[in-house]
Amino acid sequence: MAGRGAARGLVTKVPAQVGEILEDLRLGRLQIQTWTPRPRRCSIARRRIFSGMVIAALYIAGAIVLASSWSHHGWVAAVMFAVASCAWFVHVGRDWFTAGGARTAALGRRDVGPE
Numbered sequence: 001m002a003g004r005g006a007a008r009g010l011v012t013k014v015p016a017q018v019g020e021i022l023e024d025l026r027l028g029r030l031q032i033q034t035w036t037p038r039p040r041r042c043s044i045a046r047r048r049i050f051s052g053m054v055i056a057a058l059y060i061a062g063a064i065v066l067a068s069s070w071s072h073h074g075w076v077a078a079v080m081f082a083v084a085s086c087a088w089f090v091h092v093g094r095d096w097f098t099a100g101g102a103r104t105a106a107l108g109r110r111d112v113g114p115e
Contacts, residue, residue: 044095051091058084 024030062080065073 048091048095051087055084055088055091058087 021030058080062077062084065080066077067073070076
């Protein structure tokens with residue numbers, strides 16, 4: 001029987017709230033605010049996934065080229081491995097610098113907050 005009481009309370013409250021919303025809309029005071037939870041973390045996750053896919057594809061393509069019987073397979077594979085390694089170092093370095101790794105490493109401590 002407790003469910004009926006909650007439903008009865010909802011039925012009595014909703015029309016009043018809808019009336020307030022419609023009144024705000026009529027007077028031009030209605031504001032709708034949205035937010036995305038942790039947009040920076042989502043951006044970092046997307047960048048990590050994309051970088052990981054590109055780097056993995058370069059390593060796999062380099063291994064396939066290295067196993068082939070093409071006359072210049074060694075040079076091409078070496079270039080692919082070098083590009084993949086450089087991309088990985090750039091990605092990790094960017095994460096390290098944006099997380100404050102360089103600032104905290106220079107100061108020799110980890111308890112430094114954002115400036």
